[in-house]
Amino acid sequence: MGGxxxxxDPGSGSMIxxxxxxxxxxxxxxxxxYWRRFLGFIGIRRKNDSSS
Amino acid sequence: xxxxxxxxxxxxxxxxxxxAGGSVHRALSERGLADWEALAETALFRDxxxxxxxxxxxxxxxxNGLPAELDAERVAAVLRHDRVPVVSYxxxxxxxxxxxxxxxxxxxxxxxxxxxxxxxxASPYNVQWRGTRPVFVDVGSFxxxxxxxxxxxxxxxxxxxxxxxxLQAFKNVPFQPWLRGSLEGIEPAEMRRLLSFRDRFRRGxxxxxxxxxxxxxxxxxxxxxxxxxxAGFRTELIRVNARKLRKLVQRLEWKxxxxxxxxxxxxxxxxxxxxxxxxDFVRExxxxxxxxLVWDLGCNDGRFTRVAAMDADYTVAVDADAAVVExxxxxxxxxxxxTILPLVGNLADPSPGLGWRGEExxxxxxxxxxxxxxxxxxIHHVALTSNVPIRDFLDWLAxxxxxxxxxFPTRDDPMVQRLLARKGPGANPDYDTETFERALNERWRxxxxxxxxxGTRILYRASPSx
Numbered sequence: 001m002g003g004x005x006x007x008x009d010p011g012s013g014s015m016i017x018x019x020x021x022x023x024x025x026x027x028x029x030x031x032x033x034y035w036r037r038f039l040g041f042i043g044i045r046r047k048n049d050s051s052s
Numbered sequence: 053x054x055x056x057x058x059x060x061x062x063x064x065x066x067x068x069x070x071x072a073g074g075s076v077h078r079a080l081s082e083r084g085l086a087d088w089e090a091l092a093e094t095a096l097f098r099d100x101x102x103x104x105x106x107x108x109x110x111x112x113x114x115x116n117g118l119p120a121e122l123d124a125e126r127v128a129a130v131l132r133h134d135r136v137p138v139v140s141y142x143x144x145x146x147x148x149x150x151x152x153x154x155x156x157x158x159x160x161x162x163x164x165x166x167x168x169x170x171x172x173x174a175s176p177y178n179v180q181w182r183g184t185r186p187v188f189v190d191v192g193s194f195x196x197x198x199x200x201x202x203x204x205x206x207x208x209x210x211x212x213x214x215x216x217x218x219l220q221a222f223k224n225v226p227f228q229p230w231l232r233g234s235l236e237g238i239e240p241a242e243m244r245r246l247l248s249f250r251d252r253f254r255r256g257x258x259x260x261x262x263x264x265x266x267x268x269x270x271x272x273x274x275x276x277x278x279x280x281x282x283a284g285f286r287t288e289l290i291r292v293n294a295r296k297l298r299k300l301v302q303r304l305e306w307k308x309x310x311x312x313x314x315x316x317x318x319x320x321x322x323x324x325x326x327x328x329x330x331x332d333f334v335r336e337x338x339x340x341x342x343x344x345l346v347w348d349l350g351c352n353d354g355r356f357t358r359v360a361a362m363d364a365d366y367t368v369a370v371d372a373d374a375a376v377v378e379x380x381x382x383x384x385x386x387x388x389x390x391t392i393l394p395l396v397g398n399l400a401d402p403s404p405g406l407g408w409r410g411e412e413x414x415x416x417x418x419x420x421x422x423x424x425x426x427x428x429x430x431i432h433h434v435a436l437t438s439n440v441p442i443r444d445f446l447d448w449l450a451x452x453x454x455x456x457x458x459x460f461p462t463r464d465d466p467m468v469q470r471l472l473a474r475k476g477p478g479a480n481p482d483y484d485t486e487t488f489e490r491a492l493n494e495r496w497r498x499x500x501x502x503x504x505x506x507g508t509r510i511l512y513r514a515s516p517s518x
Contacts, residue, residue: 016271018203
């Protein structure tokens with residue numbers, strides 16, 4: 001039980017905003033998020049290695 | 053009466069509202085029950101209910117008495133909620149009420165985070181009112197926190213609360229027609245287009261609007277939740293954002309311009325002797341016996357509302373001018389009045405049924421019929437400005453089966469003359485005292501008739517004739 005679904009679509013863009021605007025605490029998260037995206041983009045990391 | 057499902061409560065399958073035996077119930081799924089149990093044992097729940105900010109709720113011993121349309125197999129428990137006197141919707145609230153609803157959502161979100169809980173949405177429809185005191189009614193919105201996930205309600209907070217408030221605060225554009233036009237509110241991309249270049253530099257706009265719209269467009273088809281988790285997203289970020297949003301919302305102010313109504317009391321021609329006689333008339337009519345629900349249609353500054361409310365359980369005060377309703381809300385809140393609900397509404401264009409099947413949000417009449425209705429200094433606006441035929445207007449009132457206190461300004465009244473002058477001679481021939489009285493007598497039993505000192509306004513007190 002307690003799957004990860006939500007009845008309301010949180011919106012991908014809306015989730016990223018929250019990682020970007022949180023001041024100092026957010027810088028590391030946003031940086032890492034985009035770094036991982038970048039690695040995925042240049043092919044070093046496969047895009048969907050994240051199923052959990 | 054058969055139990056029936058609340059039509060506005062189908063979106064969250066873990067928590068469905070229904071009515072049975074005169075009370076409000078909530079059917080919970082297994083998951084909903086686990087969330088409720090987590091909430092019920094917190095200090096947050098106890099304190100916020102005691103403060104009146106969260107609706108009083110108890111779990112029933114057995115999940116019985118379900119409406120037929122709910123699948124009993126999926127119902128793990130049933131809760132019973134305290135009722136709010138009259139349900140209202142964000143598109144009927146003035147600016148200050150929407151802002152206070154937003155602040156209550158944020159207060160509860162922050163309190164929930166401290167208890168390892170979170171709000172799964174941020175709908176202003178989850179906030180209702182006891183007079184001017186907001187109360188959060190959707191206990192099913194609380195769920196157990198999942199570490200590493202952003203707040204799922206943030207987007208809804210923007211579209212239904214933050215953007216409408218910004219629209220009115222920055223542009224002096226009333227948000228009510230927008231919220232009535234779409235139950236989802238204003239989308240990030242739409243909001244960005246509504247704001248000027250200069251507006252982008254106002255507090256909170258660059259992030260909550262511009263960046264939000266951009267990221268939404270860019271990541272429309274991409275799943276990012278897991279990536280954010282892996283990048284180290286923490287609950288602390290939700291807390292930081294909620295605090296920022298709170299500060300932002302607190303600073304949003306609406307300064308209404310001079311509307312026709314908000315200056316009405318100081319400039320209208322008849323005034324004091326008439327007003328005093330009118331107050332006595334209303335006091336007598338309202339004091340005749342105790343009423344459950346009173347409507348004051350065209351309440352203006354609420355002077356007569358307060359008198360009418362003294363002998364009633366609850367009073368709904370409606371006016372088409374959001375500026376006077378805003379002023380009334382602030383006054384009533386400052387005075388701690390919790391038996392008068394001020395709402396923005398135009399009788400000639402009242403709140404319709406909206407949403408799925410047109411039943412998710414209901415017309416005002418369907419949310420509680422009044423047993424006394426005041427219609428003071430109203431009929432000439434309905435009949436002359438909106439051209440509603442007098443007989444039609446009285447028919448509508450008669451259908452409510454309500455006692456009535458109604459004021460008729462005659463054709464000689466300065467305000468009536470002003471309204472007629474704009475339209476040219478011979479306009480609205482049905483607007484005269486004789487026609488009005490004949491129509492009134494056909495539908496009601498008139499119990500009292502007083503001409504006010506000005507001689508151009510007549511007050512009637514009437515009961516349904518059936």
